[in-house]
Amino acid sequence: MPLTSGRFIGHEQDRGIIQFSMHDGAKEIPCAISTSAMDDLERGPQTRPEHREAQFTRLRDRIETRAASKYSACEFEGTPPGIVLRSIDFRG
Template identity: 80%
Template sequence: MTLTSGRFISHEYDRMIVRFSMHDGTREIPCAVSTSAMDDLERGPQVKPEQREAQFTRLRDRIEARAASKYRATEFEGTPPGIVLRGIDFRP
C-alpha cells in the first residue's frame, strides 16, 4: 500500500478544495485538500483562485505525505471513497 503521485485535477472554488489523485499501483485514488489547509501550511495570506495550482505544487510533498498516512490508516470519505485533507490533518 504505497501511494505515488498522481495528477492535479482542479481547484473547485465553490467547495474551497483542490482535487488531485494519487496511485496505489494502477489504482487511482481520488484526493482533496481544503484551500484553508493549504493557506495554513504556507502561513501567509490567502492566495487568489488562479494561484491555487501553483500553491498545490509548492506544497505537494507535504500534502501527499499526509494523504499517504490517511490512506494507510484507511481514513476514506465520500463516494467514491477517497482521501480528504483539512487543516486539522496537518497539526502536530
C-alpha cells in the same frame, strides 16, 4: 505498496478544495485538500484562485505525505471513497 503521485485535477472555488489523485499501483485514489489547509500550511495570506495550482505544486510533497498516511490508516470519506485533507490533518 506505497502511494505515488497522481495528477492535479483542479480547483473548485465554490467548494474551497483542490482535487488531485494518487496511485496505489494501477488504482487511482481520489483526493482533495481544502484551500484553507493549504493557506494554513504556508502561514500567509489567502492565495488568489488563479494561484491555487502553483500553491498546490509548492506544497505537493507535504500534501501527498499526509494523504498517504491517511490512506494507510484507511481514513476514507465520500463516494467513491477517497482521501480528504483539512487543516487539522497537519497539526501536531
